Amino acid sequence: MTTNWPDLDAVQSWDAADPLAACRARFALPVGTIYLDGNSLGALPRATAARVADAVTRQWGTDLIASWNKHGWIEAPARLGARIAPLIGASPDEVIVADSTSVNLFKLLAAACAARPDRSTILAEPGNFPTDLYVANGVAKMMPGRSVRTVPAAQIAAAIDQDTAVVLLTHVHYKTGAMLDMAGITAAAHRAGALILWDLSHSAGAVELDLNGCSVDLAIGCGYKYLNGGPGAPAFLFVARALQQTLSSPLSGWMGHAAPFDFGDEYAPAPGVRRFLCGTPPILAMSALESGLDTFDGTTLAQLVAKSRRLGDLLIAGIEARCVRHGFTLVTPRDPLARGSHVSIAHPHAWEICQALIARGVVGDFRAPDVLRLGLTPLYTSFEDVWQAVDRLAAVMDEGAWRDPAFAERAAVT
Amino acid sequence: MTTNWPDLDAVQSWDAADPLAACRARFALPVGTIYLDGNSLGALPRATAARVADAVTRQWGTDLIASWNKHGWIEAPARLGARIAPLIGASPDEVIVADSTSVNLFKLLAAACAARPDRSTILAEPGNFPTDLYVANGVAKMMPGRSVRTVPAAQIAAAIDQDTAVVLLTHVHYKTGAMLDMAGITAAAHRAGALILWDLSHSAGAVELDLNGCSVDLAIGCGYKYLNGGPGAPAFLFVARALQQTLSSPLSGWMGHAAPFDFGDEYAPAPGVRRFLCGTPPILAMSALESGLDTFDGTTLAQLVAKSRRLGDLLIAGIEARCVRHGFTLVTPRDPLARGSHVSIAHPHAWEICQALIARGVVGDFRAPDVLRLGLTPLYTSFEDVWQAVDRLAAVMDEGAWRDPAFAERAAVT
Numbered sequence: 001m002t003t004n005w006p007d008l009d010a011v012q013s014w015d016a017a018d019p020l021a022a023c024r025a026r027f028a029l030p031v032g033t034i035y036l037d038g039n040s041l042g043a044l045p046r047a048t049a050a051r052v053a054d055a056v057t058r059q060w061g062t063d064l065i066a067s068w069n070k071h072g073w074i075e076a077p078a079r080l081g082a083r084i085a086p087l088i089g090a091s092p093d094e095v096i097v098a099d100s101t102s103v104n105l106f107k108l109l110a111a112a113c114a115a116r117p118d119r120s121t122i123l124a125e126p127g128n129f130p131t132d133l134y135v136a137n138g139v140a141k142m143m144p145g146r147s148v149r150t151v152p153a154a155q156i157a158a159a160i161d162q163d164t165a166v167v168l169l170t171h172v173h174y175k176t177g178a179m180l181d182m183a184g185i186t187a188a189a190h191r192a193g194a195l196i197l198w199d200l201s202h203s204a205g206a207v208e209l210d211l212n213g214c215s216v217d218l219a220i221g222c223g224y225k226y227l228n229g230g231p232g233a234p235a236f237l238f239v240a241r242a243l244q245q246t247l248s249s250p251l252s253g254w255m256g257h258a259a260p261f262d263f264g265d266e267y268a269p270a271p272g273v274r275r276f277l278c279g280t281p282p283i284l285a286m287s288a289l290e291s292g293l294d295t296f297d298g299t300t301l302a303q304l305v306a307k308s309r310r311l312g313d314l315l316i317a318g319i320e321a322r323c324v325r326h327g328f329t330l331v332t333p334r335d336p337l338a339r340g341s342h343v344s345i346a347h348p349h350a351w352e353i354c355q356a357l358i359a360r361g362v363v364g365d366f367r368a369p370d371v372l373r374l375g376l377t378p379l380y381t382s383f384e385d386v387w388q389a390v391d392r393l394a395a396v397m398d399e400g401a402w403r404d405p406a407f408a409e410r411a412a413v414t
Numbered sequence: 415m416t417t418n419w420p421d422l423d424a425v426q427s428w429d430a431a432d433p434l435a436a437c438r439a440r441f442a443l444p445v446g447t448i449y450l451d452g453n454s455l456g457a458l459p460r461a462t463a464a465r466v467a468d469a470v471t472r473q474w475g476t477d478l479i480a481s482w483n484k485h486g487w488i489e490a491p492a493r494l495g496a497r498i499a500p501l502i503g504a505s506p507d508e509v510i511v512a513d514s515t516s517v518n519l520f521k522l523l524a525a526a527c528a529a530r531p532d533r534s535t536i537l538a539e540p541g542n543f544p545t546d547l548y549v550a551n552g553v554a555k556m557m558p559g560r561s562v563r564t565v566p567a568a569q570i571a572a573a574i575d576q577d578t579a580v581v582l583l584t585h586v587h588y589k590t591g592a593m594l595d596m597a598g599i600t601a602a603a604h605r606a607g608a609l610i611l612w613d614l615s616h617s618a619g620a621v622e623l624d625l626n627g628c629s630v631d632l633a634i635g636c637g638y639k640y641l642n643g644g645p646g647a648p649a650f651l652f653v654a655r656a657l658q659q660t661l662s663s664p665l666s667g668w669m670g671h672a673a674p675f676d677f678g679d680e681y682a683p684a685p686g687v688r689r690f691l692c693g694t695p696p697i698l699a700m701s702a703l704e705s706g707l708d709t710f711d712g713t714t715l716a717q718l719v720a721k722s723r724r725l726g727d728l729l730i731a732g733i734e735a736r737c738v739r740h741g742f743t744l745v746t747p748r749d750p751l752a753r754g755s756h757v758s759i760a761h762p763h764a765w766e767i768c769q770a771l772i773a774r775g776v777v778g779d780f781r782a783p784d785v786l787r788l789g790l791t792p793l794y795t796s797f798e799d800v801w802q803a804v805d806r807l808a809a810v811m812d813e814g815a816w817r818d819p820a821f822a823e824r825a826a827v828t
Contacts, residue, residue, distance in 0.1 A: 044474050065779065135666060231481070363478065
């Protein structure tokens, strides 16, 4: 043990003093598991099963189509959007829940390109979460004269020029956990007359976010990571109020119409962010996401951010104190202001180590070729969780347990 | 009573002899309600609550990310698509479940236009379900030189020409219930070198469909109507096998990638219909749709179609025998081969009549300005349901019950 690594009593006292400690009971965490993968799939809130059952049995089963009015189904996209707004520094009327992250990215990226007709480039980061690059290329392919240019994150602010229509960046990198300077890069984009679109999938619900404070134009994000909405939960999108009347969705479906139930042949976009809705909202999935958002009740973003940083500090200290000698490299920045809420470490045998760790009850995940990700969810990850995870990881390495051939077998989905 | 209208004993004997009669018990129909709106939102299958609860509690809650492999989450879009295939006359590898109907329409319409670069027109029917026209215009707006041309359905086959890239039609019209000649119009499109895209939202699960028999190119459809997938259920799309390698999705998200978990920067479309996936599949909603598809187990399409036609015949006979004298006009074609599985009747006071009927336990719906729709779902609508609905509608009219001012109040969602 080194002086940087507290003993278990110390971290238990931190949990006892944690203002968010009570939130852990809001989740149905599997017994005996330390779940450090909420950055991939948030844990199940205890209230969700009953909430979804109510949507299924009473709302759908008994009230059927009357539920569109009676149970506020038609308002769900805006109602849930307004719940997400305070977590990302937006106004309630700037956020709406709809579709998937990928579909929402297409909508906003195409709208942004159309709003900058004299500029040809979508500027992005190589190695971004792949769907972002794939979708950006899909938009460029469909809009003649547009192309995607990738520049490493560190050089992106300097690369924004008069030909940049929109800058697309993920705020917290899915693999490295590095967090970009939202205020600085947004300002650089605006100085060059470009729009900016932030992907908040690995940020929302766990890290400091102030979209309006940073004058962000557009953002998208995921409902099933830190927002605890369940596997494949509906995603969200943000459009700054000042842009809402000038941008239009390429996916001009009926739910984004000003008067969808007039059933007219001519499309007239809804005022405000609702114009970025497309098809019928997925009500059962929305009910689960609404329950996920309830887990934030009574918390403040400042509390979430402070705890996320302390959890990360502890995890990094533990890795450095107890694991680095086994060949791990810290991928995630050590500076809490430059990282998100997961910590990635690289090791040539990261896959096997990840499996060995899971066998000891610590669930993180692997990202090819050599990264082990450990996610820290301020609502339910305890300081003791982190301490125990480090202890088990150290044991896996000290004992060489990861060398068991059983851990080498690869799953279809990693 | 006229000679065309059987007495209750007779229709009860039809139910007793109905090979699909036992399927009704698969649904949790509200007690005391005759539900004739399965064409808008299918009724709740009895098994769905437990199925969804399992997806929430055991799969998500306990097995968490391991469920992507362990519970076949990653295969859900293809697995459910294969279940839909026999209902629409497709091969299992030609159908996939994803996104909403509107989003799927955008994907396939844009792909079709790109596949016919020398042709400028999307040919559609005026008065089609609005989202189809809105989305078609959205595609045209994004693809320079493309436009949407609308021609009444009766003239559409003759209007297809060398400039038609794709013909977009809804097979059964949402408002009139009229069913178009899929074989004839598809052949006309192909003779002119155009592609065809059928919207099956008001067809799949209730009417005769043979996509491959008709050599259809592309189709989309809804999961929450006759497929009983729940409010806002994921939708499906069909791409004929011969076209799968030549068309590409404009919404090139990671789930349509050949190797999504390689996390590479370059997009490479999956072989086959899976390339039309975009974002992460909505697992909880998929579990409900899978349960909806289970309600078709042990039935044949021929049984469904035969019962749908007989239900429609009975309903039309009842309206003509007992209601037409109150000023109703039959909107839906009388010919069972020219109509879908709902019957629409027009009346200047259709809104109030619809509300008065709901007050008497018969749930249909209203479509502006003057249409009352009554949906017939072969899996759970009984002949007695139809008889009783006609009886109550006749009573509402005979007694003038619809004149109660309470029935004039309009809901937000109609």
